[in-house]
Amino acid sequence: MQNQQARIRRADLQNASEGATARIPLGRRFLAAAYRRWVPLALVFASLVLGFTVTAHHTQALSPIDEWVYSDYLDKLPGQVFMPRGQEIGPQALEHMACVGVRAYGPMGPKCGSDYSAHLDKFPQAGITSADAYTPLYFVMTWAGAKPIQLVTGVSLLEAARFTGPFWLAGGMLLFSWLLGLMRIRPVIVFGLGLAVIASPFAWWTFTFVSTDAPVLALGAFMLIAAIKYVRGQWSGWWLPLIAAVATLFKITSILAVLLVTLWLVLEFVARRIRERPRRRGFSWREALAGRGVDGYLMIAACSAIAALVVEVGWLAFRAAIAVGPAANQGVTGRMSLKDLGSQFVNFLPGTVISNVNITGQTALGLPIPPFIVEPLSWITIGGVVGAVAIYTWRRANSTLVYSIAALAILGAPLLAIALDVQKTYFPIPPRYGAALLPAFLLSAGLIVRSRLAMILLVAYPAIVYCIILVFSPVFK
Structure with missing residues (x-):
């Protein structure tokens, strides 16, 4: 009888709530919905404006971050979907390199207009592609997005492909806003943190040229969204292994987001078990195998990492099976020293958001913006991660997530460096490889911002950098 009365009361409350909502004028409901959505819409708008403006001012010169081999991959689509190891770069990309070349370096290879195939040894990497390391996912999607742009604007395929970058950034901002919204971070803080990404040197290189790093920011955010939804019981945990597999197929550096979620689920399992100690029960294999309950955390974590x-x-085996020759010589056959390893511990946390390109033999940076202008962007990530660890005690909600983010901020780059060293292909890990962790770094910052002054600075400073990049885009180009 009591249960029936409770159900009736809940139904009455629901009907009353629906009736109250119905009595709110349509205009006010629209404004309320717009207020909830203004941050993602504003960040998408800011992404597209800055992205299109910067991209439009780029010259034909290629980005030093492997845009040469990426453009060759796009040239060969749709006739060739997979790029076999050892394949020669096609005539269009060879001509582009010989006649236009790379930003800050100029033309490379034999004389423009000569017989390129007869002088492959004069090109970087002896004219052999290094894009075989990547699955077709990014290139197929970029090619498919570039073709309509090319059809409407009449620009070259390379230029059209560059114009897909702002859309990758806008998608990343939508997921980033969703992620921080799940953690109930104030909209103004979300806006400031999103603007910090959009105005960063990382975004300039990643989303205005053809870059395989473009999907990684969004994938890192989505991996965390799925994990949070799972821990809250709103999504099935079996989405996580699927997302982990897809993210890794886009780019191997996305595995850092997988490791972050894996560590978080393990720590969350331990924390909840400790809190349940007075009424502790045995480990339930039934729940674990089903991916349900606290015991399911370990199963989902393990399956995500394994996936x-x-x-x-599997991709490495497939690459080996379709290879037509030895891999391109990129000069990365060295081994890692202890000093090299030590430097990697302070790589991603300060460096990812301000990652720039160092020009060999020059002191100038690839993006010639004065470093003091963008340096404070790294303070946001450092202060966010370090501050969150200092504030969040073990028993506080979200503490396990905060500790997991801090652990990967320190260990992410060294783990990648060790993996490369094992294969005898070590090279200093570029800070941009931490893109999968960048949403997590900024999430930590959003969790600890409280004062009105901090909020004002968090919006004002990225807005200033944004305007500088926008105004000087014809100069930086």
């Missing part, structure tokens, strides 16, 4: 490793090993 990422399996697809990567």
